Amino acid sequence: MERVAWLIILAPLAGVLLNGLLGRRLGKRLVGVIACSAIFVAFIAAALCFRHLVQLDADERALHVPGFVWLPVGALQVSFGILLDPLSVVMALVVTGVGLLIHIYSIGYMAHDENYSRYFTWLNLFTASMLLLVLADSFLVLFVGWELVALCSYLLIGFWFERKSAAAAGNKAFMVNRVGDVGFLVGLLLIFATFGTFDYSGVFASAGAKLQVGGPIVTAITLLLFIGATGKSAQIPLYVWLPDAMEGPTPVSALIHAATMVTAGVYMVARCSILYAMAPVSMTVVAYVGAATALFAASIGLVQNDIKRVLAYSTISQIGYMFLACGVGAFAVGIFHLMTHAFFKALLFLCAGSVIHSLHDEMDIRRMGGLRSRMPVTYGTFVIGSLAISGIIPLAGFCSKDQILWHALADGNAAYWAVAALAAGMTAFYMFRLVFKTFWGESRVDRDLEPHVHESPSVMTLPLVGLAILSVIGGWVSFPLVARGDFFGHFLDPTFAPALAIIQGEVAAEHVGLAKELVMSLIALGIAASGIVLAYLAYVREPGVAAGFARGLPRLYRLVLDKYRVDETYARLFVQPGHAAAQGLWRGLDVSIIDGAVNGVAWIVGRMADGLRLLHTGYVRSYALAMAMGVVAILLYMLYS
Amino acid sequence: MAAIPTSHYIMLSAALFAVGVLGVLIRRNAIVIFLAIELMLNAVNLAFVAMARHMGPVATKMGGATGLVDAMQGQVFVIFVLAVAGAEVAVGLAIIVALFRHKRTLDVDEVNLMKW
Numbered sequence: 214m215e216r217v218a219w220l221i222i223l224a225p226l227a228g229v230l231l232n233g234l235l236g237r238r239l240g241k242r243l244v245g246v247i248a249c250s251a252i253f254v255a256f257i258a259a260a261l262c263f264r265h266l267v268q269l270d271a272d273e274r275a276l277h278v279p280g281f282v283w284l285p286v287g288a289l290q291v292s293f294g295i296l297l298d299p300l301s302v303v304m305a306l307v308v309t310g311v312g313l314l315i316h317i318y319s320i321g322y323m324a325h326d327e328n329y330s331r332y333f334t335w336l337n338l339f340t341a342s343m344l345l346l347v348l349a350d351s352f353l354v355l356f357v358g359w360e361l362v363a364l365c366s367y368l369l370i371g372f373w374f375e376r377k378s379a380a381a382a383g384n385k386a387f388m389v390n391r392v393g394d395v396g397f398l399v400g401l402l403l404i405f406a407t408f409g410t411f412d413y414s415g416v417f418a419s420a421g422a423k424l425q426v427g428g429p430i431v432t433a434i435t436l437l438l439f440i441g442a443t444g445k446s447a448q449i450p451l452y453v454w455l456p457d458a459m460e461g462p463t464p465v466s467a468l469i470h471a472a473t474m475v476t477a478g479v480y481m482v483a484r485c486s487i488l489y490a491m492a493p494v495s496m497t498v499v500a501y502v503g504a505a506t507a508l509f510a511a512s513i514g515l516v517q518n519d520i521k522r523v524l525a526y527s528t529i530s531q532i533g534y535m536f537l538a539c540g541v542g543a544f545a546v547g548i549f550h551l552m553t554h555a556f557f558k559a560l561l562f563l564c565a566g567s568v569i570h571s572l573h574d575e576m577d578i579r580r581m582g583g584l585r586s587r588m589p590v591t592y593g594t595f596v597i598g599s600l601a602i603s604g605i606i607p608l609a610g611f612c613s614k615d616q617i618l619w620h621a622l623a624d625g626n627a628a629y630w631a632v633a634a635l636a637a638g639m640t641a642f643y644m645f646r647l648v649f650k651t652f653w654g655e656s657r658v659d660r661d662l663e664p665h666v667h668e669s670p671s672v673m674t675l676p677l678v679g680l681a682i683l684s685v686i687g688g689w690v691s692f693p694l695v696a697r698g699d700f701f702g703h704f705l706d707p708t709f710a711p712a713l714a715i716i717q718g719e720v721a722a723e724h725v726g727l728a729k730e731l732v733m734s735l736i737a738l739g740i741a742a743s744g745i746v747l748a749y750l751a752y753v754r755e756p757g758v759a760a761g762f763a764r765g766l767p768r769l770y771r772l773v774l775d776k777y778r779v780d781e782t783y784a785r786l787f788v789q790p791g792h793a794a795a796q797g798l799w800r801g802l803d804v805s806i807i808d809g810a811v812n813g814v815a816w817i818v819g820r821m822a823d824g825l826r827l828l829h830t831g832y833v834r835s836y837a838l839a840m841a842m843g844v845v846a847i848l849l850y851m852l853y854s
Numbered sequence: 855m856a857a858i859p860t861s862h863y864i865m866l867s868a869a870l871f872a873v874g875v876l877g878v879l880i881r882r883n884a885i886v887i888f889l890a891i892e893l894m895l896n897a898v899n900l901a902f903v904a905m906a907r908h909m910g911p912v913a914t915k916m917g918g919a920t921g922l923v924d925a926m927q928g929q930v931f932v933i934f935v936l937a938v939a940g941a942e943v944a945v946g947l948a949i950i951v952a953l954f955r956h957k958r959t960l961d962v963d964e965v966n967l968m969k970w
Binding site for chain 2 (some may be wrong): 826827829830831832833834837838841
């Protein structure tokens, strides 16, 4: 089993090497095959590890696959190894499974791009890094994966770097991530200072002994790590890079900015569930930030006109749900939503990509419409994805969202539920706004593009179908309201049991009846359905209503359309002072002082030379005179000293 | 007849040397400068020989017999100087001839290509 575990990471890395070094010479077809096979191998390996784990008893479901000692520095012994436990295997399956479908889709999407091999190299590198992140057995290895995925995100967002906006977006993503990473690093250092090791086994086993519940150290650690998570997972206040990241190719948006990288923060919080369970303050912060972000981002998504931006804000909002779940102690539910979200969000992005592809890079939904007859598969799968994300029974989104809402109420409080439910309503509304504006109604497509609109090739539509199937049945591993229907939760039990023990020790477990849960589910379904109906009324029945709203409340509309001007605020508060400071330091320090010193030395030498060259008269007799004077001087010295 | 005191020789040598130095510094003709250099060399020769005699007889062993002979160091050094002077004259005159072929003049003030 050891070798198989390593294969999960090494297969994509092999793809990176092959495509990276030989890509240009191998030709597009072979490059695509290599890249997809690498991910396929990783998926099979992950599946084998999963099967192995399932066969073990619950207590033993944590296999440590040691690698090599990476940094032996005195007291610090950092080793590089893999931890195979339910959480990491589930994540690995999601990453490789969804990743495989996206790789296959990319073969079609990027077919006309000349940088084909570079694209697949970075995509494989990203997958390898993400797998490293989730399979790591120590915080330091996690951090290596963390940084590598940030690098790949930068490379892929700025894939078409000749476009200034893409290059700027890549920079922005990396820099905002970096800001979060400062917090993450300080948290890591604090962990090392407290535990003397970075390994999960060392930290989590002795957490109870070395830290006191609710104490300052564990709160500090968890809050600092969470700051890193807000950067990576695009929550308030560090979400600003994700909408800009839509500059990258759409499969990249699907893989990195929907299914996998942005979920790394959630994974990290879930992995550190013991630490978070011991810090109720941090849990509250996590839940607050998650809920607030869910609502905030959903509200921005209501009015955006770029199809990918709507999906981006939707992603930010849904990750807020995941953090809300973790924040109230339902870690398994958070991870479950991570998985279902990966399915339907990747599906939605790939469908959007299909539309964009056939409309020759048109992304504005005001110039779409009436596409459902021309692109039936894309339309059908997009609707399935929208139903899933809106939380309609019995699709995957319902299973996970319903559980989140329930736990928000039962383990949290009514306010959490209200915020989450409101955001769910908004989600349904904006998703079906997309459906109606893109696929229904009269075609507002550009005249020249009209005749060429066609369904995408099967290499792109087959992954759509695959993801659609997953969006339907993917939630059935943990169906709410059904007794003993929570296979997913039971599988993840061993990972989260210690954390849940701490939490339930604090809070008296409420015994709530099934009836109340059923009622809340129905209310949630009703809210989602009403969102869909409202969207139908606003965009199909009375198309002028939405525009009327916009005209009636112009200031509010402009504010939300401009994303509450957060980017502009950050620019004024941080970016411009930073620029000014950099300019000041450059002029005052680098140019004036350092360059001045170096140039000054040269200038002095030059002036001295100017003076001394006057000695070269070329006049032989003056030389002779100089020699004679020298002799006299020596003589005098010898006679009189 | 009393011997000429050594100091007279030294003073003469110094005077000759000074004249030589002045010649080098003041004259413009290359060959005259050469003359002045030779003058300096010969002044030094004179000083050597005078000092050699001044050092007086010294006990010396020669082929088994021991006797008193005037010190030889000064004289030998003069021979060296003469030889070197000769070689130097050969080289220097060659340079002057080459210079004349280029510039058609013996005026050292004209040789100022190394001026800044």
